[in-house]
Amino acid sequence: MTDSVSVARPATGGRRKIAIVLFNLGGPDRPEAVRPFLFNLFNDPAIIRVPNPVRFLLAKLISGRRAKVAVEIYAKMGGGSPLLPNTEAQARALETALWDEGEVRCFTCMRYWHPMSEEVALAVRDWNPDEILLLPLYPQFSTTTTASSLRVWNQAAAQAGLDKPTRLVCCYPTEPGFIRANADLIRTGLAEAAPHGKPRVLFSAHGLPEKVVKDGDPYQWQCERTAEAVVKELGIPGLDWVSCYQSRVGPMTWIGPSTEEEVHRAGKDRVPLVVVPIAFVSEHSETLVEIGDEYRHLAGELGVPHFVAVPTVMTHPAFIQGLANLVRQVRAGGGSVCNAFGTRQCPSSFSGCPHAAGGLRAAG
Missing domain, CATH: 3.40.50.1400 (Rossmann fold)
Incomplete structure (x- = not known):
């Protein structure tokens, strides 16, 4: 980078x-x-x-x-x-x-x-x-x-x-520069993992309780659009990929699948992992420790052939x-x-979108 x-x-x-x-x-x-x-x-x-x-x-x-x-x-x-x-x-x-x-x-x-x-x-x-x-x-x-x-x-x-x-x-x-930067960094990760088998890409985002999404928050929908846009930018036929969510806390039911569950599945399938911090743009505890340390260690214990933590887009x-x-x-x-496109992009069912009637407005 x-x-x-x-x-x-x-x-x-x-x-x-x-x-x-x-x-x-x-x-x-x-x-x-x-x-x-x-x-x-x-x-x-x-x-x-x-x-x-x-x-x-x-x-x-x-x-x-x-x-x-x-x-x-x-x-x-x-x-x-x-x-x-x-x-x-x-x-x-x-x-x-x-x-x-x-x-x-x-x-x-x-x-x-x-x-x-x-x-x-x-x-x-x-x-x-x-x-x-x-x-x-x-x-x-x-x-x-x-x-x-x-x-x-x-x-x-x-x-x-x-x-x-x-x-x-x-x-x-789905801003094009954000998507291109992620795709560029993922290509490097895929090249590192490829000698160990066909890699699986995990697009890992910070999770939310299911109730927040059911109440109209568009975050999960937008995270999945980001992952789809990056996959399209990569243009790799048959790419193995999944959207997942990390950093669960508390007893509530959270959106899934969880990143931890996907690491377990990769261990059973014996496929190398390329983990992408798709909702983070700078390094911090969730990327450096949770992904780069904890999930890497878990992957090693579960027999994942190779683990790559893709860096955030940073600068x-x-x-x-x-x-x-x-x-x-x-x-x-x-x-x-x-929203950078001039019109509302979230489906109307997401009442939490600031473009919804009565939504948030910047003061001034």
Whole structure:
């Protein structure tokens, strides 16, 4: 994978100032931050869908119970999550790709750990842009990710007195640059696995409780469209592939099949695995530890002939150019919410889609 090439930028002069806010989940930057990070996560009404004070008490309980195991997970990555520096690298690459659009500055905005919406909204206000674009680093829309980030951003922007024209890119599950970047990285993984047998590709996304999807969340539908688009881009006849879901927590029934189940099936079938983090665009615990360590170890125990963990798209040039194209499309279009195609793409049965009647809107 090659990083984006730096391009000399002209003097800004009187060019229009564009603030791009990159939404991401965030992660603890040190062991002491693990428990408050987990509390913030489980105290989100989009994650634990019960009213306060019950949610607050559950968040306290769950974060306390999970903290020790989580600290051990982050210890494998040096004591903290690499998500923030990875997102910062993507921000700088995107600024470079958009040098001709105006005076562009990308702000990283994390949902559950710093920098969070309150501090980022103040920084954007102080920079005083002419317009704001909210660009989630969640390619597939979910009420648990993009909608949650947008809700707290709108609150923070209002509190900060940030009153600028604002637009949201709600999703880009089949954006061509995102698809090409994944296909490029998968080809390398397939070439590595091929000497060990016909590989099976697992498109692994973070899971959701079934109830969330049944309530109208389009995330699973969009993840499957992403996988189909990548398979089409690969153009490999007879490719063995499946969409699956990881990171299950709690007693609820989650969407499936689970990635763990698919690793077991590959062991029975004695086929090499190429595991693709299809809903993640930067490395963090779910990719480096859950896929790269835990599933790899499980595959070895189950007799999987070879295991390849495909890296995330990170600053792959095609992905960064795809994000830049999204920014240009949104700026050229109308409306406060854009899915990069100008029209709603989710079936009407998905009431959680922000293009549905009464759906989410970016403030500003």
